[in-house]
Amino acid sequence: MGAIYRREIGAYFTSSIAYIFLAVFWIFSGWFFYASSVTAGTTDMSGVFQSLFLVVIFLIPLLTMRLFSEEKKQKTEQGLLTAPVSLGEIVFGKYFAALTLYTIAILMPFVYALIISAFGAVEWGIVFANFLALFLLGAAFIAVGTLISALTENQIAAAVMSFVALMALYLLDLVANMIHISWVQTVLNHLSFYSKYYSITVGLFNVTTIIFYVSVAFVFNFLTIRVFEHRRWS
Amino acid sequence: MIEVQHLTKHYGDKHAVNDISFTVEDGEILGFLGPNGAGKSTTMNMLTGYISSTSGTVLINGVDILEDPIKAKSYIGYLPELPPLYVDMTVKSYLHYVYELKKCKLPRRAHLNEVMNLTQISDVQDRLIKNLSKGYRQRVGLAQALIGNPPVLILDEPTVGMDPRQIQEILSLIKKLGKNHSVILSSHILSEIQATCDRIIIINHGVVAAHDTADNLSRNVSADHRIIARIEGPREEIVRALRNIDGIRYCRADMEREPGVYEYELEAAPGFDIRRPLFDIVSEHHWYLLSLRSAEMTLEDVFLKITMGEGVVIPSDDAKNDAQTKED
Numbered sequence: 315m316g317a318i319y320r321r322e323i324g325a326y327f328t329s330s331i332a333y334i335f336l337a338v339f340w341i342f343s344g345w346f347f348y349a350s351s352v353t354a355g356t357t358d359m360s361g362v363f364q365s366l367f368l369v370v371i372f373l374i375p376l377l378t379m380r381l382f383s384e385e386k387k388q389k390t391e392q393g394l395l396t397a398p399v400s401l402g403e404i405v406f407g408k409y410f411a412a413l414t415l416y417t418i419a420i421l422m423p424f425v426y427a428l429i430i431s432a433f434g435a436v437e438w439g440i441v442f443a444n445f446l447a448l449f450l451l452g453a454a455f456i457a458v459g460t461l462i463s464a465l466t467e468n469q470i471a472a473a474v475m476s477f478v479a480l481m482a483l484y485l486l487d488l489v490a491n492m493i494h495i496s497w498v499q500t501v502l503n504h505l506s507f508y509s510k511y512y513s514i515t516v517g518l519f520n521v522t523t524i525i526f527y528v529s530v531a532f533v534f535n536f537l538t539i540r541v542f543e544h545r546r547w548s
Numbered sequence: 549m550i551e552v553q554h555l556t557k558h559y560g561d562k563h564a565v566n567d568i569s570f571t572v573e574d575g576e577i578l579g580f581l582g583p584n585g586a587g588k589s590t591t592m593n594m595l596t597g598y599i600s601s602t603s604g605t606v607l608i609n610g611v612d613i614l615e616d617p618i619k620a621k622s623y624i625g626y627l628p629e630l631p632p633l634y635v636d637m638t639v640k641s642y643l644h645y646v647y648e649l650k651k652c653k654l655p656r657r658a659h660l661n662e663v664m665n666l667t668q669i670s671d672v673q674d675r676l677i678k679n680l681s682k683g684y685r686q687r688v689g690l691a692q693a694l695i696g697n698p699p700v701l702i703l704d705e706p707t708v709g710m711d712p713r714q715i716q717e718i719l720s721l722i723k724k725l726g727k728n729h730s731v732i733l734s735s736h737i738l739s740e741i742q743a744t745c746d747r748i749i750i751i752n753h754g755v756v757a758a759h760d761t762a763d764n765l766s767r768n769v770s771a772d773h774r775i776i777a778r779i780e781g782p783r784e785e786i787v788r789a790l791r792n793i794d795g796i797r798y799c800r801a802d803m804e805r806e807p808g809v810y811e812y813e814l815e816a817a818p819g820f821d822i823r824r825p826l827f828d829i830v831s832e833h834h835w836y837l838l839s840l841r842s843a844e845m846t847l848e849d850v851f852l853k854i855t856m857g858e859g860v861v862i863p864s865d866d867a868k869n870d871a872q873t874k875e876d
Binding site: 316320325399531546 | 622626635645651
């Protein structure tokens with residue numbers, strides 16, 4: 315797994331995706347920090363984190379689009395799949411590489427918190443909880459993007475499909491409000507990615523949220539492994 | 549050692565590979581021949597665990613590729629048809645990656661240097677793979693397969709894109725490796741296979757069409773019953789006379805080699821020696837027999853004859869079963 319992880323991290327930087335991703339993420343988070351915390355003169359950063367939800371939806375497809383699609387296109391996946399490594403190592407090696415880059419990006423709010431701590435008391439517990447929520451959200455979304463990348467050999471198609479899929483997950487709440495069947499609403503509300511995330515940003519931390527995001531990440535990575543197993547056996 | 553038993557692959561109702569069996573011992577090089585689309589790469593992909601077989605077993609050093617794929621794969625060095633190269637890496641960093649991917653335990657620097665020297669890519673080790681020529685990429689692909697010194701090497705058209713000198717070098721390297729590895733080498737360049745391999749399997753339409761040593765393959769198809777005679781005399785008359793010999797199946801005048809001298813291609817029933825009756829006829833009519841040679845077929849001829857569907861099946865002892873399946 316280490317070899318795949320390291321190669322993938324290296325590929326992010328040689329293909330300049332890492333720079334674009336980090337730059338765009340930091341520009342947006344910087345803007346939200348300026349707009350919601352600095353101009354309002356508050357140490358409350360929940361506005362920053364709430365806004366970042368959409369940024370994450372736009373940027374995660376950039377991280378995951380070429381994970382497997384490029385391997386398929388360049389025929390390098392044959393090298394991976396005939397190497398003495400398990401499918402789990404392959405999938406998680408790539409997944410953790412994307413997650414690492416994502417984590418580097420979302421460390422930035424801590425810098426903002428440091429800056430405003432010079433001007434007022436920062437509630438570090440809340441900042442940390444928000445960071446954790448953003449991390450878990452990304453962990454789940456990256457797993458979705460990884461799966462979609464394994465389904466196509468076209469990076470752009472993978473990016474667009476991932477974006478649509480993440481958008482759909484985001485809009486689950488909206489759908490839930492439009493359908494007036496109570497049990498459907500209950501199910502959709504339980505599946506909602508946004509409401510769980512939102513409640514953390516306003517300070518309601520819940521263990522089931524952690525379990526939810528981690529499970530989603532595992533399920534989608536597991537599905538990715540199944541995709542390769544299925545392809546081998548078909 | 550590679551043992552393949554009744555290997556079969558269906559895609560829907562298309563039989564890509566149908567009931568192939570063979571064994572490659574340690575220290576042996578097996579040549580895989582066949583026209584494009586015959587099932588060579590499909591077979592190799594099944595041997596290396598890239599795709600699964602529909603039925604049949606593959607044992608690599610006694611380990612079943614489907615039951616313990618990781619262990620079996622650790623015995624294999626595989627160069628696929630298209631080398632799995634990450635073009636945005638340098639040769640050296642790519643080989644380091646493969647070294648780690650294969651969880652290789654050999655001393656890293658020494659081993660990688662040895663592999664690069666063997667495949668003669670040391671001088672390009674700091675270049676990006678995307679800037680290399682096809683021949684160099686192919687050699688990086690071969691280097692990648694050699695990392696970890698696996699006992700089984702499966703090489704799918706390793707010499708594609710190389711110039712004649714490079715081909716010679718790589719083939720002699722493969723020949724050297726074949727002394728202590730089990731090697732499967734596919735190619736559609738027959739002279740390469742003939743010069744390198746101990747045994748040859750010809751695959752056509754997903755079945756083994758022939759399985760023998762290169763010499764036997766040529767010998768079996770051409771024997772004393774097929775000869776070429778150069779005779780001085782009237783062409784029409786000679787052909788008519790030759791066709792009257794008992795046991796002659798086929799006689800044809802070839803081109804005029806010298807003024808008034810033609811070559812005649814003769815084929816008799818297998819096991820029937822034409823040389824004596826031919827001599828009698830020629831001397832009876834007072835023609836001159838200027839030369840007589842057996843129509844030894846090159847491997848090229850054998851290959852064409854087998855794959856063009858003339859149905860020449862040359863089973864060696866252990867391939868008899870495979871050959872029989874061709875009939876149906």
